[in-house]
Amino acid sequence: MARVVVDVMLKPEILDPQGQAVQRALPRLGFEGIADVRQGKRFELEVEGPVDDAALARIREIAETFLANTVIEDFTVRIEADQAADAALAAQAES
């Protein structure tokens, strides 16, 4: 099973109070040198079957229609190899 990751972040021009709160807290906690923090969401989707262009187009539609609010958020879709699944396959191949 393949894993597809959808990252959803506020657009750069949109104020991010959560990220700002983290960024302002860092110096108080002894961490200097972080100029900016933005906080967003990460979705991991386990896809049944092959992740071909059609599947990716469908996932982009999912992301656009209801994982992200495209008025204020940008999203990216990318395939991530499921290491656990790969390891399981490798173990099967060995046995």
Place this chain on the structure above:
Amino acid sequence: MARVVVDVMLKPEILDPQGQAVQRALPRLGFEGIADVRQGKRFELEVEGPVDDAALARIREIAETFLANTVIEDFTVRIEADQAADAALAAQAES
């Protein structure tokens, strides 16, 4: 300025009601073939100065102490090239 991304996800053994809600909604909305959805957080940190091993160790400490709750969450830290900054540098180099 370099960008470091911290991904924070619930540990696999921890129930993820947000992700489950998304996963259950998908078939109702006409999207089949997504076996599982997990929802987590993504932090983008803009780091001043070079991102060397010391900086990464400090960011791992930030992630561990207060971006993630390591009792229930796993986190990963990785460097991401800031494309906007790269483009700006390239433009400067050209001019």
